[in-house]
């Protein structure tokens with residue numbers, strides 16, 4: 001860098017990128033003040049910054065701990081499980097499922113965000129989305145299992161005692177197959193996951 005006193009003949013003070021000394025630039029990082037060329041400038045919510053200062057913002061932004069990830073996963077899975085159970089038990093028309101998906105997903109994400117005091121991590125959106133999907137499927141599966149075994153025991157109650165032992169427990173593989181082939185449920189859970197993931201991805 002050139003100081004004005006050193007060379008009185010220079011009309012303008014030329015400044016160069018701190019990383020690339022051969023590149024003339026007038027652009028400065030608005031945090032540390034160093035000169036930076038267009039390749040080194042990073043656009044941040046608070047203006048152009050050098051790469052180092054931009055990374056500082058990101059680290060401050062992502063402040064979730066590993067315990068937060070566990071909490072996010074637990075809250076999303078539990079609430080999506082309830083939503084999946086209700087979707088499985090009640091024969092809600094597909095149109096309503098489509099309409100309800102986004103707000104319900106929003107509520108799930110909001111609850112999870114509050115549980116971790118809005119701390120965010122790089123992995124939060126993915127963890128929240130996966131937990132929502134698994135929780136929803138599990139909630140629907142458990143509900144279907146209970147519905148079927150309840151129906152079985154009602155049938156069993158009408159049979160003579162000697163025949164009751166032959167009543168089978170619901171087959172888990174068939175329950176799994178029924179849940180993952182229920183496209184109404186899958187569309188609902190898909191929208192839930194989309195809403196939860198999107199809410200976590202959204203910045204503040």
Ligand SMILES: [Zn+2]
Pocket residue numbers: 029030031032033034049050051052053054
């Ligand atoms: Zn800087």
Ligand SMILES: [Zn+2]
Pocket residue numbers: 017018019020023036037038039040
């Ligand atoms: Zn540069």
